[in-house]
Each structure stands twice: as structure tokens, then as C-alpha cells.
Amino acid sequence: MRTLPDFKVYVPSDEFQVDWLVKNAIQDAASPMYIRLSREAFPIIYKADTVFESGKGMVLREGGDITIIACGIMVGKALEAAAVLQEQGIDAAVIDMFCIKPLDRSLIMEYAHKTGAILTAEEHSVLGGLGGAVAETVCTGGMAVPMGFIGLADCHAECGPYGKLLHKYGLDAEAIVSKANSLLKMKGTGQL
DSSP states (O other): OTTSTTOEEEOOOSHHHHHHHHHHHHHTTTSOEEEOOOSSOOOOOSOTTOOOOTTOOEEEEOOSSEEEEEOTTHHHHHHHHHHHHHHTTOOEEEEEOOEEESOOHHHHHHHHHHHSOEEEEEEEESSSSHHHHHHHHHHHTTOOOOEEEEEEOSSOOOOSOHHHHHHHTTOSHHHHHHHHHHHHHHTTTTOO
16 A cells, blocks of 8 residues: 555554544545554553654664564564563564554664664565565665564465464564564674
């Protein structure tokens, strides 16, 4: 959807963000937009009075070793992974990039510079989604940092119990922790 001209693309991470997005869609009725929802219940990330802004990501956790940029249900998984990484002595920043288009390019570049490694996590194909948008931003911004992508490979997924499917396709906290550790081994080596 982000390839369509003038379309706004949102992927909310909890019920409070969904509520804001629906109200935002009504107020911004002149702009075409796509809101992608998960079929699974979202964990609560925000408070009812959280202020959201179109085109701006939300920093949920500061960190200095790696940045995990996630959207939708994967935001909760990214926070779980960051807690596991913290136990391993790895300080991971977590950003909720609920607005895929327009994208918060300045926040992405700030954290690419700050942590020197970026991992995206989305419940979407790795082709044409959040990961691609972040990679385009980092590349055109002149940064050379190790990047990794958690998302659905270029395949047809099957139907079944949601939690089992997330695990099968590597869309869980365990996969994020594993990929983050792999990226950190490349950090500072010149390998991208």
C-alpha cells in the first residue's frame, strides 16, 4: 500500500492507537489511508491519554546498542525481546513506527547514528513494508549500519492458531533476540 501515491499507511500496536487512528481517519477524510489491523488481541502499550502524531514514531525504550523498529503486534514482541536482550547485557532501543507512510525519517536516522544497528520487526511481508521503508531511509540518508528484517518471507502463509503461526514464521520475541545478536556481531566489522 505504501507504493500508492498520497496514501497514508498505519499499523497500530494497541487499542488506544486504533482508537486514535479511527478518529484521525475521520478528521483527515480528504486523505486516502490504509489501516492494517492484526487478527490477534494486542497487548496494551499506551495509556488512553497518549498523544499520537501522524508521521512520527514513538520511542518506547531507549538503548545504545541496537534499535528495534517495529509496528503492529510486533511492537509488543519487540519490547519482550528488548527485556531478554537486557538480561544478556544488550541495551536495545524500541521504536513503534505505527505510521509507515509518511515515515519518521529523522527519528530513524537519529537512532541509526545513535546505536549503529537497526532491526525491523513487522507482521507483514519483508517485501514492500516497514523494513524496506527503513532501509530506503538509512541508505538515502548516507548511513552504513548493519540492518536486519523480521517479517514474513516471500511465501504464502498457512492458516492456523495465530501464536503458533507467529512462531513458525519467525515473528516472535525469540526470533528478534536471535537476529539482534547476529546483527551485533556485524557491528563495527564493516560487514553490512
